[in-house]
Amino acid sequence: MRTDLYQGHDYYLMDEWLTEEHKLIRETARAWVKKEVSPIIEEAAEKCKFPEHLLKGLGEIGAFGPYIPTEYGGAGLDQIAYGLIMQELERCDSGLRSTASVQSSLVMYPIYKYGNEEQRKKYLPKLASGEWMGCFGLTEPDFGSNPGGMITNFKDMGDHYLLNGAKMWISNAPFAQIAVVWAKNEQGRIHGLIVERGMEGFTTPTMHGKWSLRASDTGELIFDNVKVPKENLLPGKNGLGAPLGCLDSARYGIAWGAIGAALDCYDVALRYSKERIQFGKPIGAFQLQQKKLAEMITEITKAQLLTYRLGQLRNEGRATSAQISMAKRNNLAMAKQIISDARQILGAMGITGEYPVMRHMMNLESVITYEGTHDIHLLITGMDITGFDAFK
Amino acid sequence: MKILVCISKAPDTTSKIAFSDNNTKFDENGVQFIVNPYDEWYALVRALEIKETLGGTVTTLSVGGADYEPIIRKALAIGADDAVRIDAAESDSLYVAKQIANYAKGKGFDIIFCGKETINYNGSVVPGMVAELLDLPYVALAHKIDLAGNTATIMREVPGGEEVLEVNTPFVLSAAKGMAEQRIPNMRGIMAARTKPLAVEAASAADASTTVKGYSLPPAKSGCKYITPENAGDLIRILHEEAKAL
Numbered sequence: 001m002r003t004d005l006y007q008g009h010d011y012y013l014m015d016e017w018l019t020e021e022h023k024l025i026r027e028t029a030r031a032w033v034k035k036e037v038s039p040i041i042e043e044a045a046e047k048c049k050f051p052e053h054l055l056k057g058l059g060e061i062g063a064f065g066p067y068i069p070t071e072y073g074g075a076g077l078d079q080i081a082y083g084l085i086m087q088e089l090e091r092c093d094s095g096l097r098s099t100a101s102v103q104s105s106l107v108m109y110p111i112y113k114y115g116n117e118e119q120r121k122k123y124l125p126k127l128a129s130g131e132w133m134g135c136f137g138l139t140e141p142d143f144g145s146n147p148g149g150m151i152t153n154f155k156d157m158g159d160h161y162l163l164n165g166a167k168m169w170i171s172n173a174p175f176a177q178i179a180v181v182w183a184k185n186e187q188g189r190i191h192g193l194i195v196e197r198g199m200e201g202f203t204t205p206t207m208h209g210k211w212s213l214r215a216s217d218t219g220e221l222i223f224d225n226v227k228v229p230k231e232n233l234l235p236g237k238n239g240l241g242a243p244l245g246c247l248d249s250a251r252y253g254i255a256w257g258a259i260g261a262a263l264d265c266y267d268v269a270l271r272y273s274k275e276r277i278q279f280g281k282p283i284g285a286f287q288l289q290q291k292k293l294a295e296m297i298t299e300i301t302k303a304q305l306l307t308y309r310l311g312q313l314r315n316e317g318r319a320t321s322a323q324i325s326m327a328k329r330n331n332l333a334m335a336k337q338i339i340s341d342a343r344q345i346l347g348a349m350g351i352t353g354e355y356p357v358m359r360h361m362m363n364l365e366s367v368i369t370y371e372g373t374h375d376i377h378l379l380i381t382g383m384d385i386t387g388f389d390a391f392k
Numbered sequence: 393m394k395i396l397v398c399i400s401k402a403p404d405t406t407s408k409i410a411f412s413d414n415n416t417k418f419d420e421n422g423v424q425f426i427v428n429p430y431d432e433w434y435a436l437v438r439a440l441e442i443k444e445t446l447g448g449t450v451t452t453l454s455v456g457g458a459d460y461e462p463i464i465r466k467a468l469a470i471g472a473d474d475a476v477r478i479d480a481a482e483s484d485s486l487y488v489a490k491q492i493a494n495y496a497k498g499k500g501f502d503i504i505f506c507g508k509e510t511i512n513y514n515g516s517v518v519p520g521m522v523a524e525l526l527d528l529p530y531v532a533l534a535h536k537i538d539l540a541g542n543t544a545t546i547m548r549e550v551p552g553g554e555e556v557l558e559v560n561t562p563f564v565l566s567a568a569k570g571m572a573e574q575r576i577p578n579m580r581g582i583m584a585a586r587t588k589p590l591a592v593e594a595a596s597a598a599d600a601s602t603t604v605k606g607y608s609l610p611p612a613k614s615g616c617k618y619i620t621p622e623n624a625g626d627l628i629r630i631l632h633e634e635a636k637a638l
């Protein structure tokens with residue numbers, strides 16, 4: 001890939017709403033990404049392997065659980081800071097952001113929110129530094145959009161639980177030390193369990209053949225009579241609402257991340273349009289290309305405003321799940337359109353690994369599906385405004 | 393080692409350069425400021441490395457208004473122990489050098505680090521003036537420094553080669569490229585910077601010795617000229633008559 005010349009774009013001067021510390025956090029994440037990730041991301045995506053040597057650095061820039069309180073190894077930052085970090089990571093690659101989102105929102109968040117003090121003390125500091133990585137097992141081969149139907153289950157054996165079942169499409173699974181697994185008890189109630197690598201009967205085969213999110217490792221979680229110590233059950237919350245609460249946090253980060261991917265493609269396309277000469281002038285001087293670029297920055301600006309406001313609401317504890325769904329859905333649609341237009345502006349160069357556009361385009365096919373598909377988020381908004389459940 | 397690092401701000405390299413007040417002032421409107429790279433990447437980071445191996449403290453000093461604070465917080469996030477801001481509008485080099493010297497006088501700094509220049513005005517004169525005002529040895533454009541006790545071995549580039557110098561503390565040094573590698577602050581550093589001391593001191597009495605009469609931008613680049621092989625002779629004529637390069 002070429003030198004990473006990325007510059008942020010802030011058409012409505014929204015930086016004025018950020019604190020100096022927010023800006024420093026964003027600048028730090030951006031500088032780290034440019035130094036450590038941009039030079040290697042294309043090769044990682046080609047090889048379909050997550051660059052594990054980045055984990056320590058991700059921990060150092062605060063990408064793992066930035067909003068977790070400092071007493072548990074987090075940075076105690078607000079939701080805007082979390083969003084900004086996710087935006088900078090996804091600006092480079094959705095796979096990089098996915099690794100951090102899963103660790104922060106799907107592993108650290110449930111342990112912090114639903115775990116007891118011993119669990120928090122045992123896991124959170126190591127997860128914050130990246131010494132340990134975690135994954136989140138909700139989806140199953142036959143239960144994707146409908147996780148409530150899951151088959152994975154555990155039985156109370158007196159001094160331990162016996163876990164059986166299988167999870168599929170699990171980010172970070174191949175290298176994670178721990179998995180937060182959602183399974184039904186004998187009464188059919190969903191609970192979260194922390195399963196550790198090394199427990200007998202627990203395996204994590206890698207899934208191959210992805211054309212999307214190639215720089216992130218995805219695997220299965222297979223539980224064959226795994227004995228899980230009783231102290232590994234998350235006591236704080238049960239029922240489908242427990243995993244859905246984690247998804248709220250992750251989806252919020254994805255809403256920011258999608259803006260990052262869009263900004264990167266806009267930035268590349270804008271620069272290219274000023275440099276590429278056809279018919280004797282820069283292609284950016286033609287109205288058709290200006291239409292694409294002008295619409296891109298308009299849509300990015302709208303998404304930035306929507307998402308910043310959502311961050312404020314989350315800081316105040318007032319953001320609803322439906323509001324988060326709206327932002328995730330809107331920003332993914334926005335980013336996909338921008339990436340597609342950017343690819344066209346780059347002509348044939350746009351399909352090569354010289355530019356990040358195709359990689360972003362392929363990545364977003366996962367992002368628009370995981371953490372609730374595009375359709376499911378629409379149904380959530382639909383139900384919220386009409387009161388009718390159109391899921392079933 | 394008690395080290396002072398002078399930190400200046402500079403516009404981000406992608407900034408659009410424009411002037412105001414009848415072309416006598418740099419127009420800061422919409423400009424993003426960064427820590428002057430020579431101060432950050434080379435002077436500050438090398439000072440921190442020295443502190444990490446030999447112990448001691450690293451204090452940063454900036455001469456400027458309240459708008460300097462994000463820059464200073466970044467230096468603290470990278471690892472400086474404390475910071476001082478002399479509350480003054482930056483004026484000419486001698487004025488800034490006098491502020492630095494007046495602050496540093498009698499405080500017992502072993503080394504005063506500066507960057508070799510700021511990337512906006514490229515004056516390269518403040519560190520030399522500071523050394524003169526404090527009556528200290530000065531090594532300019534250094535790209536390597538090692539310390540043994542109070543003796544520093546310093547390398548600097550000279551045309552076509554390298555010069556190795558020895559100097560005893562205290563001294564003033566201006567850091568050039570190669571002295572250290574960029575250090576990106578980490579989250580722990582950013583959090584620690586919140587509570588590190590940043591003292592604001594009043595400017596000492598000093599006057600600027602020069603006034604700016606005007607700035608102008610370099611002439612716009614003219615495009616490429618192609619010369620076909622058959623007309624190679626034209627090249628000599630153009631270089632001679634138009635570019636005046638021969």
Ligand SMILES: Cc1cc2nc3c(=O)[nH]c(=O)nc-3n(C[C@H](O)[C@H](O)[C@H](O)COP(=O)(O)OP(=O)(O)OC[C@H]3O[C@@H](n4cnc5c(N)ncnc54)[C@H](O)[C@@H]3O)c2cc1C
Nearest residue numbers: 136137138139144145169170171213366370371373375391
């Ligand atoms: C790269 C990647 C990483 C992932 N990481 C994780 C992870 O870490 N942990 C985890 O638990 N999961 C993970 N997932 C799984 C992801 O969350 C699921 O793929 C997603 O929830 C959709 O489920 P599904 O693929 O089974 O699709 P399905 O649910 O089968 O959906 C297929 C289609 O039917 C539509 N549909 C479904 N129900 C309805 C309805 N009621 N009305 C209208 N349309 C409907 C959907 O919108 C979709 O278009 C990951 C997926 C990918 C691709």
